[in-house]
Structure formats: structure tokens, C-alpha cells
Amino acid sequence: MGRIFVAIAAIALALFFRSEATEYRLAASRLPDLIGGVLMLLAVLMIVQTLWSWKKSSADGNLVILPRVEPRSLILGAAFVLLIFAYAWSIQTIGYLIVTPAFLLVVFAALRPVSWLWTIGITVIVTVAIWAIFIFFLNMPILLYPGS
Numbered sequence: 001m002g003r004i005f006v007a008i009a010a011i012a013l014a015l016f017f018r019s020e021a022t023e024y025r026l027a028a029s030r031l032p033d034l035i036g037g038v039l040m041l042l043a044v045l046m047i048v049q050t051l052w053s054w055k056k057s058s059a060d061g062n063l064v065i066l067p068r069v070e071p072r073s074l075i076l077g078a079a080f081v082l083l084i085f086a087y088a089w090s091i092q093t094i095g096y097l098i099v100t101p102a103f104l105l106v107v108f109a110a111l112r113p114v115s116w117l118w119t120i121g122i123t124v125i126v127t128v129a130i131w132a133i134f135i136f137f138l139n140m141p142i143l144l145y146p147g148s
Contacts, residue, residue, distance in 0.1 A: 002069070003050045007043035014039040028138045076110065083107065095145035096135075100127045 014036035021032035057063040087103045101123050108119040134140045 004047055007046040007050075010043040010046075011040050014043070028140065031133065031138070079110070080107070092143060093146075095143045096131065097127070097144045098146075100130065 017032050018036040021029040021036075024032070054063060054065065083103065083106065087099060090099045104123040104126060105119065108114070108123070114122070131144075135142055135144070
């Protein structure tokens with residue numbers, strides 16, 4: 001059931017970003033529309049996959065819709081949501097080039113999905129790619145570092 005809630009939240013978030021992008025210039029609104037569309041498609045596929053696994057589990061007699069939730073998962077989820085809000089707030093005060101790598105490093109350190117070499121590489125690539133898209137190509141006014 002948690003996966004369905006996450007998928008619904010992702011769809012809501014994508015719709016919110018798409019509605020915010022209506023005020024952007026036409027060229028600047030295309031990327032949020034594209035990302036929102038892809039996010040909604042992936043969320044719908046996640047819901048379909050979950051319902052399919054429920055059907056399979058029900059046929060086997062092992063269906064558990066609300067599994068036991070581990071406290072660590074709840075703490076990590078709440079911390080991640082707070083970290084996202086802190087990230088969004090701190091871009092305007094500290095700057096993108098400081099906050100984005102720090103945010104990515106904290107998330108990768110907490111979740112440890114890949115090695116440290118990959119963590120650093122992904123952090124650099126994502127930071128540069130987002131900078132290139134939003135600041136260099138779309139000329140969006142984002143604070144890069146304090147005092148800029």
C-alpha cells in the first residue's frame with residue numbers, strides 16, 4: 001500500500017510542478033512538463049506493478065496489503081521529506097552550487113545505494129547537468145553561491 005501512496009504523491013507533485021510551469025516562458029516550461037509526464041507515467045506503472053503483485057500474492061494465498069512498517073523506514077522517509085524542504089529553502093539563501101552537492105551527498109550517505117566513487121561522480125554530474133539546463137540554457141535566475 002505504501003508504494004501506491006508514494007506513486008499518488010509523485011503524481012500530485014508532478015501535477016503541481018506542471019501547474020507552476022504554466023507561468024514560465026514557453027521554452028522553460030517544456031522541461032517541467034516533460035519531467036512531470038515521465039514521472040506520472042512511472043508512477044502509474046508502479047501502481048500497476050503493485051496491483052499485479054497483489055493479484056499474484058492473492059492467488060498464492062500470501063496477500064499482505066499493509067505489511068509491518070519498520071521504524072527506520074519511517075524515520076528515513078520523514079528525514080528525506082524534511083531534507084527536501086530544507087534544500088528548497090536553502091537554495092535561495094546559500095546558493096545552488098553549495099546546497100545541491102551537499103544535499104546529494106547527504107542522501108547518498110544515508111541510503112548508501114552505491115559506492116563512494118559513484119556517489120561523488122553522480123553528485124558532480126547531476127549538479128553540472130542541472131546547472132547547464134536551468135542556468136546556462138534556460139537563463140533562469142537562481143542564486144549560485146552566497147553573494148552572487
